[in-house]
Amino acid sequence: MNSTTPSDTPLTEEVRDKLRNVTTATLTTLLLRRGFTNTFMKEVRPVAAGKRQMVGEAYTLRLVPYREDLGNIFSRDNRRDIQRVTVETMPEGHVLVIDSRGDAGAASCGEILVMRMMVRGVEGIVTDGGFRDSPSIGMLDIPTYQKMPAAPPIMVRHHPVEANCAIACGGLTVFPGDIVVGDQEGVVVIPRALAAEIADEAVKKEDVEEFIALCVLAGEPINDIYPPTPPLLERHAEWVRNGRKTNAVERMQA
Structure with missing residues (x-):
């Protein structure tokens, strides 16, 4: 199997538990031995220290630059908006990885949506942009990673267009189903086919x-x-x- 091709094999609890107990530093070294030089997200850091280690399959969301004819955040249809649909439908145990193009000029997500994903059993959330309500998000029982806080609402800079597709985040390519590991240093993405070994x-x-x-x-x-x-x-x-x-x-x- 091509190591960059997502696998249909579920992430086992045994592999998940092993990855919960090793560091991103160790993982980057082992991936480097296999020729993968770009596996650690750039400028993506924990929102708050002391959270449990994050390990899960990637579920992705792609944001594009906002344009005024794309609608108004205050009149959005929650049942059709891709961001809201993702929050309500992504599988538990997965990590939401948001392609914000490295732009923290407006929020990729806020406390209420993060809280809803936490309650639904989502493993963690990563953006190369920022969260609004970052202090409150940092107090929730879910690992979260961002470039920097971003108080303005999403429509100031972003518009969600596609979920569970190939994206870029923190300078990395992320495919749905890749294994995402986050600790206090940051976030590593492991090609799915290599995760167990x-x-x-x-x-x-x-x-x-x-x-x-x-x-x-x-x-x-x-x-x-x-x-x-x-x-x-x-x-x-x-x-x-x-x-x-x-x-x-x-x-x-x-």
């Missing part, structure tokens, strides 16, 4: 790096341990066998 490798990589961190804190120089060498990996395996105890590191140094 990347998740497995990420868990293993971070387990080794946990051991390396203990060695560094115990006073070892990095020359022979980072990046991990075969002897280091042998020591890591022994550490695992010993129950991952800190004092096992000290014994292996002796």
